[in-house]
Amino acid sequence: MGSTAELLVWGPNPEPLADWATAEIERCEASWSRFRPSSELAALNHCAGAGAVTVSARLWGALVRARRAHLETDGLFDPTVLGSLVALGYDRSFADAPPADVASAIGAGAPGFASVGLDDERRAVRLPANVGIDLGGIGKGLAADLVVEGLLARGAAGVCVSMGGDVRVGGPGPDRDDAWEIRVEDPRDDREAFVFPLVDEALAQSSTLFRRWRRGGREVHHLIDPRTGGPSASGVVCAVVTAREAWHAEILAKAALVAGVDAGIALLERAGADGWLLARDGTAHSTRDVADVAWERPRSAHMGMEVAT
Secondary structure (H helix, E strand, C coil): CCCCEEEEEECCCHHHHHHHHHHHHHHHHHHHCCCCCCCHHHHHHHCCCCCEEECCHHHHHHHHHHHHHHHHCCCCCCHHHHHHHHHCCCCCCCCCCCCCCECCCCCCCCCCHHHCEEECCCCEEECCCCCCCCCHHHHHHHHHHHHHHHHHHCCCCEEEEEECCEEEEECCCCCHHHCEEEEEECCCCCCEEEEEEECCCEEEEEECCCCEEEECCEEEECCEECCCCEECCCCEEEEEEEECCHHHHHHHHHHHHHHCHHHHHHHHHHHCCEEEEEECCCCEEECHHHCCCCCCCCCCCCCCCCCCC
């Protein structure tokens, strides 16, 4: 899915558990990665405008969550931004080659996920012509959820999975009060912003500073505002969100970043999630319940310090 996966698991026979987790991530990759031409999602996008396509239970689960996310965020999370990403030059994984300096024009806003037909009875999807889906971050978050839940069901005592920065934990952790102490990095310099304890929940981080390239002589990023079809210009450069599941934390982080500081914090509060937004001017803002966890540089931040993530 164009990102790095990290796994910590302990319990009886941890090696077979780790092997299963690796295979499960591969199954997710084969289902909904847009960077793999042979994926089921790629095949679905290829059928845009050609009628309804029945999909696997795995891909259907991701699409149903995407529908819920689209509604919950009033359209600020929208998987139909694929055309905008390709127009900007982000048509391949950064692991293969960073996007080149492209000059193609950004089109109008995203077609909108409401234009995608989902038939719950037949588990079928109908894409309008010229509409493609990018499951991006929600796919990474859902993969982390599936791995943690599957490992716990197979006897793991404790699990921590990170998929491209989307972290999901399950079972007791090694730190105080059986928590997993998750180090959150400041995207401006990769130094520690704060540490947050997770217990059977998830944390996701989205930033406009991680994946950047040049388009038409100016710098752009991969977080698209579906209302305009261009990179988000809300003034928020990073969002960190905690929620019960990683896919949910991921979509809320992206939507809050696109919404801007005030609307983004309000969105998180309505969703019952906690989070922090870092504005371009360096000010940090948070929801009420985590106001005591300050986003600030520690007095002695160490580059490359090892943490339990």
